[in-house]
Amino acid sequence: MRRIALASALLIGSSALGADRAISSLGRIEPQDGVFQLAGPSEISVVAELRVREGDMVERGDVLATLDTHQVQSTQVKRAEVDLDYARRVLERNETLKKGAFQSVAQLDEAQRDVHLREAELAAARASLAQTMVRAPVAGQVLLIHAREGERIGPDGLLELGQTQRMYVVAEVYETDIGLVRVGQVATATSPALATPITGKVERIGRLVGKVDVLDLDPVARTDARVVEVFILLDEPTQVAALTNLQVSVQIAN
Template identity: 30%
Template sequence: MRKAILSCILAVLFFGGADGRAEEKIGALGRIEPPGGLVQLACPHGDVVAEITVKEGEYVKKGAALVVFESKVSRELELSQAQATLKEADELGAKGVALQELKVRETVELGRIALTVQEQRVVVADAEYDFALKRQNRYEGIDGETLSAQQMDERKSQVKVAQAKLAAAKLELDRLRLANEISTAFARQELGRLVLNREMSMTQARTRVDLARERLKQSVLRAPKDGTVLEIHARAGETAGGRVMVTMANLEPMYVTAEIFEGDLSKISAGMKAAITGSALSGTLHGEVETVGRVISGGSRTGKVRIRLLDSKAASKLINMEVDVSIKI
């Protein structure tokens, strides 16, 4: 309410310009702020502070370590063990897969050799059967008085034996083909199982590494962006317990957020010059209007105007200080 009353009192001021004409200005109360506001960093878990690695007023880059917790040592060990497990799973899995790939090739090659040998046996058995059959046919064409019945029976018996050998050789060839297909399929199935097991083991090991790496990250409080450390709220040996540990902000450029009475907002536009004064300021700060707010506060009936300061050095030491704002319109 106090801001609304003061904004109304200071709403429109008239000063003499260089050309003798009155300069119209709008006055209001404002507050010095960094561009992204204050960043308050807390530790979400109940860890113990081991070391504060920065000082108040120090400028840090994004990712810089601010506070180190005691859990860092144990979590580094946890990550190292997880990485070793991942490496072991990779090496053992790769070795098992390589051995099974060799076994598959060996199974295929041995099967091919066995089939080649048996195919040759079939060829030999077929030739023997053909020879026995032709010899029988030749003897059947000779006068029966010359060839005895016993001799004819022997020839017929030889044909039957040769025929049986050929049939057996062909059956063995079929059996070898089926056995080769089955053994090759089993070998390849085992290879697939080993590949899948390796992938599963690697996935589980990678997950443990990722979790360990994330836990290690939580053991160090780091700057989320470039900025200056404004306040440190922790000491070595204290328990974090979810409270704010460090406050930081980007101090370049600095801004003033002015609370402008709703009736004057339409008179203000980006680029207008503004003068900033305050009890703690040694002189007047100058700036330009950057944005004009569109939302009116229901209680104070004011809107926010954001002014970018041309010189941020003095203002950066007085963050959140209330100041008087005069905007030349």
């Protein structure tokens, strides 16, 4: 009986230790929703005017750059506006004449069709003009510029934008440990690049098991391990706002 009791006590003690141990993993720092890579409407787009610099904060909808076709398309919009204004004045005159029986129904219908045509042309011109401006899809910070004035926008796009107002550590937790992770748990991340550890809380747990993305510098570390991404919202985003993609070591309190 003593042996059974002792074995049970050891088993309970071992389980308690497992429940209390911190969950260790590697991770990377990134802004909320990751990094936005902004490009032009085509592979032959050339930057005419760049309106931002790296580090600038922008609001959603701000024009970050205009392309070389902007001036031509702007002229097309103005011309379409003039044509529509003229068509509307013709229609208004025909409607007045129709009331006095000085204008035929056919002429009035033709004037109305012309207005509809000019409205469609103006809408198309404005859509083409919009394609010559690169706007910020979200409020955030310009992280990196790939193409400057006079340069063609390449495969890397025009620039990279991040919502650095909210910064995260994306921890890659082994699938064998993910059952120990809960929303709200406190986490600490460290790196030689950081003067002090950074802290945060688990906000979201990924729903997909995948391969390791953040590689361990340890030569004997497993590179074929299966992991789940855990998103940790940091308490002080300003500490790491300029360190997107920095690799960190993560400890999640259990």
